[in-house]
Amino acid sequence: SQTIHQWPATLVQPVGSPLSLECTVEGTSNPNLYWYRQAAGRGLQLLFYSVGIGQISSEVPQNLSASRPQDRQFILSSKKLLLSDSGFYLCAWRDSLNTEAFFGQGTRLTVV
Amino acid sequence: GNSVTQMEGPVTLSEEAFLTINCTYTATGYPSLFWYVQYPGEGLQLLLKATKADDKGSNKGFEATYRKETTSFHLEKGSVQVSDSAVYFCALLGYNFNKFYFGSGTKLNVKP
Numbered sequence: 001s002q003t004i005h006q007w008p009a010t011l012v013q014p015v016g017s018p019l020s021l022e023c024t025v026e027g028t029s030n031p032n033l034y035w036y037r038q039a040a041g042r043g044l045q046l047l048f049y050s051v052g053i054g055q056i057s058s059e060v061p062q063n064l065s066a067s068r069p070q071d072r073q074f075i076l077s078s079k080k081l082l083l084s085d086s087g088f089y090l091c092a093w094r095d096s097l098n099t100e101a102f103f104g105q106g107t108r109l110t111v112v
Numbered sequence: 113g114n115s116v117t118q119m120e121g122p123v124t125l126s127e128e129a130f131l132t133i134n135c136t137y138t139a140t141g142y143p144s145l146f147w148y149v150q151y152p153g154e155g156l157q158l159l160l161k162a163t164k165a166d167d168k169g170s171n172k173g174f175e176a177t178y179r180k181e182t183t184s185f186h187l188e189k190g191s192v193q194v195s196d197s198a199v200y201f202c203a204l205l206g207y208n209f210n211k212f213y214f215g216s217g218t219k220l221n222v223k224p
Binding site for chain 2: 006032034036042043044046049051057090092094099100101102103104105106108
């Protein structure tokens with residue numbers, strides 16, 4: 001069966017520090033991968049998605065970047081965090097066998 | 113373009129009351145439609161889905177029917193429980209099968 005791992009679960013980082021959030025998927029090949037952000041009390045904002053290794057589509061110009069170094073690994077990064085980067089970050093995947101997306105448990109990022 | 117609009121929350125109901133959360137969409141082509149549920153501090157879980165017009169998705173007593181003529185996918189449950197308290201998201205998968213579009217979420221509070 002397929003599983004998705006996202007870590008860390010919570011993170012507190014100072015303004016100006018770097019960020020690296022990792023997401024891996026098991027049990028499937030060549031999935032579509034997604035990073036979403038959910039600000040407090042708000043909906044989901046699509047940040048990046050990828051349909052293959054090394055292929056990244058950016059939805060919102062901002063302080064973040066994404067990379068897909070392996071087929072089932074998706075990394076969200078920042079060189080210098082801003083206060084406005086605080087939020088709940090969710091990784092998700094979808095493959096050709098399913099129409100629905102499957103989500104990780106999320107990372108609660110607080111920038112102080 | 114593609115977008116999802118769902119009713120503003122929070123929605124507060126007493127246990128065993130009838131629930132409706134409205135969702136309408138705008139899409140190019142024929143999207144797939146979904147309802148996801150998010151419990152506090154967790155990622156999103158798929159609640160139900162419908163992939164073509166007139167399909168009815170159902171799960172755990174929740175139902176939603178894909179209405180192409182009204183571009184709607186309203187979520188209903190005949191008798192809510194306290195354990196149904198969560199945030200509910202309506203979503204669509206665009207015709208190119210790459211991007212998911214989410215509504216802003218509706219928080220449901222069920223009181224005993």
